[in-house]
Structure formats: C-alpha cells, structure tokens
Amino acid sequence: MAHDTTQHQDHGSATKRIWTVFAILSVVTIVEVALGIIKPAFLTDTYLLAMKLLNWIFIILTIYKAYYIAWAFMHLEHETKGLRRAVVWTGVFLVSYLIFILLTEGNYIYEVYRNGHVAWDF
Amino acid sequence: MEATVVRTGTEGKTWGGGNEPLKASYGKMMMWFFILSDALTFSGFLAAYGFSRFKFIDSWPIADEVFTHFPFLHGVEAPMYYVALMTFILIFSSVTMVLAVDAGHHMKKGKVTFYMFLTILGGLIFVGSQAWEWSTFIKGDYGAVTTKGGNILQFVNTEGERVGLAEIAVPVEGERTEHERNNGIWFDAGQDLPSYSLAEVKAGFIQKEDVLIRTQVLTEDGEKTVLTREESLAALNNDAIGTVEGANLVENEYGHPLFADFFFFITGFHGFHVFSGVIINIIIFFNVIIGTYDRRGSYEMVEKVGLYWHFVDLVWVFVFTFFYLV
Known part of the structure; x- marks a missing residue:
C-alpha cells in the first residue's frame, strides 16, 4: 500500500502543483473579501434567479475553491x-x-x- | 489438508476475489466515506441556516456590521478582515499538510515532521482566533433594546453611525440595585442587572435629540431601516421591554436570535472538528517522530489524517461564504 497513485509523479511537479493551487486559493479568497467589502453597486442591484449577482459570484467562487481543495489537496484527481x-x-x-x-x-x-x-x- | 477448497479456478477473473477496483486501502476508503457523511451533516446545518435566513430574508443581520473587530485594533472598523486572515491561516495549514503527505510519499521523515508541526501550529492559531471571535460576539458592541415581538431596536445618530447604550443612558433615581452575594444573609445573589436599564435608556433618549432608532427591517438597498425622530420615540415607548448587550442563545443585540444560534452551532461544530483534527495530528506527529511509519514503510496514516484536515478546511470555505460573505 506504500505505493499509491501519487507516487508516480516526480517530486518537483507534485510540490509545484501544491503551490500553484495555494496561489489560486489565495487569489480567489482575496477577490471574495475585496468584493465583500466594496460591494459594487452593479453587482448588488442586478438580480439573477431571485438572488443578487454578487451572491452568485461568491457561491461560484466557493465551489471553485472547493474543487481545488478536493481535487489537488485531497488527491481526488489521482483516485x-x-x-x-x-x-x-x-x-x-x-x-x-x-x-x-x-x-x-x-x-x-x-x-x-x-x-x-x-x-x-x- | 485437502478438506477445504482453497483454489476456485477463477483467480484473475473479475469475480474471482481479491480485486480492488477502487485501488484504495480500507482505511483510506473509510476515511472518504466518513468525510462524505460528515459533509452531509454540515450541509444539513448550513441548509437549515439558509432555511431560517429565507424565513426572515428581509430582517436578517448584516454580517459586515457584526464582525467588525480585529485583535489589538480597538475601535477600528475592520469588517471581515480577521475572518479573512483566519481563512488564510487554515488554507495555509492545509498546504503544509499536503506538503507533509507529499514528503511522506518520498519517505522523508524530517520533512514530514516539520510540515506536520506547522500544520498543528496553524490549527491552534485558528482555534484560538475562533475563541476570540466568539468572545467578541458574546460581549457585544453597542447594545440594543428588545421589543415585545422579540425583535431589537438599535440606535444611530443622524449620520447613520451606530450609537451605543453607554452614550445614551443617563442614571435614573430609584432603580433597583443589584443584590450581590456579599450583601445577602445566606449568600444568595439576586438576578443580574443589565448595565443600562430600559428606563435609563428612555430617559437619555428623550434628551439626545440627534439619536434615531434603527430597526431590523432591510430596505430595498439592503440597509437597515432608520426611523424618524417621532417614530423612534413611539417605538421606544410602545414596543421596548428591555435592553440587551452582546449575544447568547436567547438574545442577540445584532438582530435575530437565530443568527446567533446558528453562529454558535455551526462555527462551534466546525471549531470542534478543527480541535479534534489538531489532536489527531498531534498523535500522528509523535508517531512520525518515534519512527512508527518509517518502520512500517508507509506514511499512509499521514495521508489519512491529511484527508480529514483538508476536509475541515473545505467546510470552512463554505462556512466563510455563507456566514460572512453572502
């Protein structure tokens, strides 16, 4: 069991992938917080399916982050x-x-x- | 010796046994199914939060106005900055965890130890921040007046800035004094008095002409409704029944008590997960140090606790969005 599927990658590319994902997660979080503080009027005034566009953006970005955590950090992409x-x-x-x-x-x-x-x- | 059939003649065929179609060890697979069930539990809580919020969609508290504090920056309005920092700390501890797992694949004991240590540190900082967040929330900010209908009335000045009960209330003669333990014959303590009684707030409100009342109801722009001076006086005289400072499971100076209930329950349940994750990480950390996994020839245990730790981070991403952002 020592050799699971992640073993086949060489060391450098695995750590590189980790740092790339960290950068993506950080940028997305910063964008979320910035949008949450600024609350651009055109995003809060526009409604899509009875919900503010801003809230849709938050939810989509959250799912985007969840995807990276599950696929890269939890190795779902290698299962x-x-x-x-x-x-x-x-x-x-x-x-x-x-x-x-x-x-x-x-x-x-x-x-x-x-x-x-x-x-x-x- | 030949009494039991040990060979079926179907070895190597699909149903011949010994197949591992998911190519994962038992422990890892069970960790995944535990995570799935735990994810459903958290979804249940968050969906229940959504249910209650949709029930009171036009009077729900605005999270930016509730979580405005940052440690050591007293009196500075910093909406959400601290939660964002906490999110970063948790994401970063997730990164160090996955680095530890990666080092484990290459059997590098020293690196696994170091990264596990950083992960535990990040987890502890997060739990500590959560505790600080709770204590700030429980202690409260400005204070408010409760009404007969179970709602709250907050105070603002004419510019729309919040005014605390401390700035409004004036001392009133003949108010009940608190019966403390040291005054009682049999060491009985009386009911706690609020810092400012309703009578004191009412007396002060009449004197302060520039203070208005803000209700829970949201306007079309998503801001709280501010009453006129006449409406404010009427609301205070007809509806108010008491004062509230801070939040607990029954009262909440920020708005609907359900907001506080869900805040305590969901972030508490998540904090409990972080706490147990830290404990499990510490156990694995010491196992790494004494060389258990080195001798076993596999660091898969690090990978399994890593899965749990990432899951805790994954949940926080959703809690952060639905509690603080949306």
Missing part, C-alpha cells in the same frame, strides 16, 4: 473514477436536493409571514 464518483456524486446530489427543498420551504414561510394573517412583529 480511481469509481471512488471519486462514489464520494462526489452522492454528496452533490443529496446536498442540492436538501438545499432546494429547504430554501423553497423557507421562502414559502416568509410569504406566509408577510401576506398571511400571522403577526410575528407585534
């Missing part, structure tokens, strides 16, 4: 297709379903609070 899919597809499917169902329900309750005969701010 077999079977293991990778068993982990990633299961997670992605269940999490998307859960988020869809809970956010829809949360939005429904918000509508009830606002339009229904329910007083929560008395």
Whole structure:
C-alpha cells in the first residue's frame, strides 16, 4: 500500500502543483473579501434567479475553491473514477436536493409571514 | 489438508476475489466515506441556516456590521478582515499538510515532521482566533433594546453611525440595585442587572435629540431601516421591554436570535472538528517522530489524517461564504 497513485509523479511537479493551487486559493479568497467589502453597486442591484449577482459570484467562487481543495489537496484527481464518483456524486446530489427543498420551504414561510394573517412583529 | 477448497479456478477473473477496483486501502476508503457523511451533516446545518435566513430574508443581520473587530485594533472598523486572515491561516495549514503527505510519499521523515508541526501550529492559531471571535460576539458592541415581538431596536445618530447604550443612558433615581452575594444573609445573589436599564435608556433618549432608532427591517438597498425622530420615540415607548448587550442563545443585540444560534452551532461544530483534527495530528506527529511509519514503510496514516484536515478546511470555505460573505 506504500505505493499509491501519487507516487508516480516526480517530486518537483507534485510540490509545484501544491503551490500553484495555494496561489489560486489565495487569489480567489482575496477577490471574495475585496468584493465583500466594496460591494459594487452593479453587482448588488442586478438580480439573477431571485438572488443578487454578487451572491452568485461568491457561491461560484466557493465551489471553485472547493474543487481545488478536493481535487489537488485531497488527491481526488489521482483516485480511481469509481471512488471519486462514489464520494462526489452522492454528496452533490443529496446536498442540492436538501438545499432546494429547504430554501423553497423557507421562502414559502416568509410569504406566509408577510401576506398571511400571522403577526410575528407585534 | 485437502478438506477445504482453497483454489476456485477463477483467480484473475473479475469475480474471482481479491480485486480492488477502487485501488484504495480500507482505511483510506473509510476515511472518504466518513468525510462524505460528515459533509452531509454540515450541509444539513448550513441548509437549515439558509432555511431560517429565507424565513426572515428581509430582517436578517448584516454580517459586515457584526464582525467588525480585529485583535489589538480597538475601535477600528475592520469588517471581515480577521475572518479573512483566519481563512488564510487554515488554507495555509492545509498546504503544509499536503506538503507533509507529499514528503511522506518520498519517505522523508524530517520533512514530514516539520510540515506536520506547522500544520498543528496553524490549527491552534485558528482555534484560538475562533475563541476570540466568539468572545467578541458574546460581549457585544453597542447594545440594543428588545421589543415585545422579540425583535431589537438599535440606535444611530443622524449620520447613520451606530450609537451605543453607554452614550445614551443617563442614571435614573430609584432603580433597583443589584443584590450581590456579599450583601445577602445566606449568600444568595439576586438576578443580574443589565448595565443600562430600559428606563435609563428612555430617559437619555428623550434628551439626545440627534439619536434615531434603527430597526431590523432591510430596505430595498439592503440597509437597515432608520426611523424618524417621532417614530423612534413611539417605538421606544410602545414596543421596548428591555435592553440587551452582546449575544447568547436567547438574545442577540445584532438582530435575530437565530443568527446567533446558528453562529454558535455551526462555527462551534466546525471549531470542534478543527480541535479534534489538531489532536489527531498531534498523535500522528509523535508517531512520525518515534519512527512508527518509517518502520512500517508507509506514511499512509499521514495521508489519512491529511484527508480529514483538508476536509475541515473545505467546510470552512463554505462556512466563510455563507456566514460572512453572502
């Protein structure tokens, strides 16, 4: 078991890959924080699918970072297709379903609070 | 000797046994499936946070206004800078971890030791920062007034800058004094008094003409609604029932109590993961030093704890986005 698949790379390229990924993650985080502090008006005023464009950018950048952490740092790119899919597809499917169902329900309750005969701010 | 069949004649065929289609050891595979289940747990928490936030989408606290502190920079408005720094520390400890794993593949004991040490250090700094963040959040900032409906009213001046309870409240005669342990016959302590009572805040508010009330409700620009002076006086006289400073599981001076509940629960659960990750890393670190993996001829244990450590970093990337940015 000592020789797993990452062994086949030579040492230099593996560490180079690590530092490249670190640079990507750092730059993305800096961009996120900068956008979070500046909050450009054209991004907060534009809505896409009922959510601010800025929030979409944050979420996409987060998934981008998660991809690099999982693929490069956790070596998913060197695992077999079977293991990778068993982990990633299961997670992605269940999490998307859960988020869809809970956010829809949360939005429904918000509508009830606002339009229904329910007083929560008395 | 020939009583049991040891050869099936199907060796080498797909179902002949001994196949390892995923080409991963048992321990590594189980670590992956543990991580998957733990990821689903965290998603459950974050999705529940999203649910509550969507329920109160027009009155949720703005994270930039809550997390504005930086250690040793008292009174400086630094929205999110410290969390960003914490994120960097965690990402960097992930980098040193993967460097340790890489050195392990090449059986370099010294390098593995050094990088593991840096990883543990990064983890400890992160947990410490988290503790500081919690204590700042619990202690609170400006203070607010609670209402009958379970909401809060905050104070701002005419420029929209926040005004603390300390600046508004004036002493009022005849207020209840705190019954402390040393005054009691049987060493009983009374209920804690807030630093500023509602009566003191009300009395001070009438005198300070330039102070207005800010409610939790968000305007279309995503900012909190500021009431006029008349509305402010009416809100304070009709709705207010008490004062609150800081946040706990019941009250939260920054806005909805659910915000504080989820903050404590999710960052707490994540902090617990970091803490246990540090403990596991320390165990593996000492195993590396005493040469366990050198003798075993494989540093795969470092790789397995590395997977866990990266997972903790992965979760933080999402917590950072959904708690602080979005």
